[in-house]
Amino acid sequence: MRAALLQAAESALALGDSEGLSLRELSRSLGVSYTAPRRHFANKQALLDALALEGFERLGATLNRAVSDRTEEFDLRMTKLARTYVRWAMKHSALLRLMVAAKHKSDAPPALIEASNRALSAGPLTIVDGQSTGAVVQGDPLRLALAVFAAAEGLIAICTNGECDGVPIDRLVVEIVQQIIVGIRPRI
Numbered sequence: 001m002r003a004a005l006l007q008a009a010e011s012a013l014a015l016g017d018s019e020g021l022s023l024r025e026l027s028r029s030l031g032v033s034y035t036a037p038r039r040h041f042a043n044k045q046a047l048l049d050a051l052a053l054e055g056f057e058r059l060g061a062t063l064n065r066a067v068s069d070r071t072e073e074f075d076l077r078m079t080k081l082a083r084t085y086v087r088w089a090m091k092h093s094a095l096l097r098l099m100v101a102a103k104h105k106s107d108a109p110p111a112l113i114e115a116s117n118r119a120l121s122a123g124p125l126t127i128v129d130g131q132s133t134g135a136v137v138q139g140d141p142l143r144l145a146l147a148v149f150a151a152a153e154g155l156i157a158i159c160t161n162g163e164c165d166g167v168p169i170d171r172l173v174v175e176i177v178q179q180i181i182v183g184i185r186p187r188i
Contacts, residue, residue: 001030001037001040002040002050005037008026008030009026009048012026021044021047021048022044023037023044026047048098052112053112053115055098056099056103056112056118059085059092060118060119060122062084063081063088063122064122066084074130075178078130078148079173079178081122081123081148082152082177083170085152086156086170090169093156099116103116120149123141123146123149124141124142125141137184137186138186144184147180147183147184148177151177152173155169155176
């Protein structure tokens with residue numbers, strides 16, 4: 001029932017915002033008693049937090065799979081990471097908005113913050129691997145990875161329906177990541 005509620009909530013979220021989501025409507029859509037969700041979630045916010053936490057776990061697993069082959073060259077791994085993030089973010093845009101909003105709440109559950117940090121850890125870890133091979137300048141891996149994620153978020157924000165001025169976002173990701181990689185190469 002818990003998994004069904006989370007799946008129904010994600011589907012409802014994709015059709016509108018979280019404000020319009022109600023436990024009663026989710027119960028009705030699943031054909032269960034309106035009190036059934038309370039066995040799993042104390043209230044709507046608990047359901048949304050659980051959905052955000054699950055979203056971060058899914059995102060993290062997806063990103064980690066994309067860069068799991070540590071024998072690949074840094075450039076390829078970083079490009080795969082950015083492409084994977086953009087694809088996931090575009091496919092799950094409503095969920096991602098919920099995830100980001102949930103982690104920035106002043107009363108965000110610690111488990112949600114931890115899941116958020118783990119989800120994006122593939123970026124800094126890939127930077128660390130690049131630093132260890134001399135492909136990346138020394139510095140804070142988190143800040144260096146932030147440049148890639150910020151560029152990816154910027155692309156998502158300015159592109160419509162997967163294109164920007166007729167150019168597929170997937171191609172733009174590759175071009176922009178290559179520019180970032182040039183910028184984080186060690187200087188001689």
